[in-house]
Amino acid sequence: MEAFTTHTGVGVPLRRSNVDTDQIIPAVYLKRVTRSGFEDGLFAAWRSDEHFILNQEPYKAASVLVAGPDFGTGSSREHAVWALMDYGFRVVVSSRFADIFRGNSGKQGLVAAQCSQSDVELLWKLLESEPGTPVTVDLTDKTVRAKDLVAPFEIDDYTRWRLLEGLDDIALTLRHEAEISGFEGNRQTWLPTTDPLPAV
């Protein structure tokens, strides 16, 4: 995964709370079996309305999404993160993220920046009154900056470190292979396996 230190791009205000993953990418778009090409499903229902904000210039080219609280609730589909990233988003700013969405983001290199709701409101106003304002998201000092606004954000230290280093999860875990094998050697013998049962 690509390392992330700082990113500057167009910000788009999405004045909606509880944006669940069915809205981010409806189920009908999940059928692909590859890892790319999910951008056409992003906010598909909303984007079919020409007035939807992502259909407006200059927001079309946005890479920083500023959304209402409880972003990414609902289904655990990681496609939500892929759709956002395939579209070109690198950062989502919200005052509250659903746990699974936050976890999925960190693993894929999408920054889920948790700001205060009052800063989100300030960002919304700024991005609406001056469309196209570049927003800078700095993972080193954990701030979102736009014009004079400097909004601190929260992200857990471990995810931040991994994003900064661009580290892949599995490789990290496999450094502990010996411990995993050790654990396996001590598991209860009566625990079930999925090996097919002999036919009776």
Add this chain to the structure above:
Amino acid sequence: MSRTLAEKVWEAHVVRHGSGAEPDLLYIDLHLLHEVTSPQAFDGLRLANRKLRRPDLTIATEDHNVPTVDIDKPIADPVSRLQVETLRRNCAEFGVRLHPMGDLEQGIVHVVGPQLGLTQPGMTVVCGDSHTSTHGAFGALAFGIGTSEVEHVMATQTLPLRPFKTMAINVDGALKPGVTAKDIILAVIAKIGTGGGQGYVLEYRGEAIANLSMEARMTVCNMSIEAGARAGMIAPDETTFDYIKGRPHAPSGADWDAAVAYWQTLKTDDDAKFDAEVHIDADELTPFVTWGTNPGQGLPLGANIPDPEQIADENERVAAEKALAYMGLEPGTPLRDIHVDTVFLGSCTNGRIEDLRAAADVIKGKHVASGVRMLVVPGSMRVRKQAEEEGLDKVFLDAGAEWRQAGCSMCLGMNPDQLAPGERSASTSNRNFEGRQGKGGRTHLVSPLVAAATAVRGTLSAPADLEN
């Protein structure tokens, strides 16, 4: 030190404690796969040249995309077919046991695991599906994961995780007749909100929970995710052991005794502290239905549609306004006056044999209202078979309902069973999000009893309404 049930199961699976900000590494006992969230994970393994570490702790089934009629014909939708075929290819390549369409053990992943006896107390169970919380009904720590976590479990049989907080949901008292596990969980979600459980493992406790059957407990745990929680658990007891005993993958002989001895230790210690506690009075519960577009927007069936003007919180007010506009509903309308076009009985929430029995009991000798279609979709082929042995298929067919093959069906708009735009359903599934059951479809979440009564009257109803 005294610990909660969740903490005990967690501790028993720590391969390695993380230091500082680093998460713990947790061992995973059972990994369930289905066709939607696995292809990219398999793809990732292949790309990185990695092996599937424990195919013997992994099992797959086809559920989300499968049609529930004509299952002997190829799947018509090319993308659905591709996903299913990809799963078959991947399982063959990586040596994973698969129950494909038509197989007696095929069905919704969360129905299949418990039914085979693969879900047992104290285990860690994961699946690329948020309703994995279902398995927590056995006192397992079970939660949904994203596709990259699926790949991680495939490659390592572990997951790096930070401990959850714990929340006790105490459901005291006894349920009145006609009130079910579904009503409990809808009331819990309405009480704590769709974000109320975030970061927590919920432990359902109290007299009303202890008195629930195993399948009813699964209904409760299933919807933990709709309260924002990653997992829900119920301490195992005799009800649990009785349910597991004799199932294909249950331990037997001396293993059974050893397992039960361990399972009996799996309860929250008396003086253990939860990070949060919630109380629900079971005596006060009545059938619950949702009126909005998230599972927290629910009310007792006897209530009226709320007036957004009366909601103080601005975000909630706006959400209610949007929900009512989408649902095509007016504030003040009695919920009982809402007409539905479709009734869906099924899903991993309410697609088990007890659910079918309960609904059949209500609908027996009656007929589905004219203009209403009712779909009855067993959660697995084995549930279907059992229901047919009990004659339930006849009851539903005689009432004018459709009797289908097993799958997720109308729980989500991914297979041919969908709502048309503007169509309204009473559904025993777990999500009433916009478009969940088909683009523009309007969903009211209900219990199997309410579903059956609603099918007969054509408006949201409880079984008691049929007697008047």
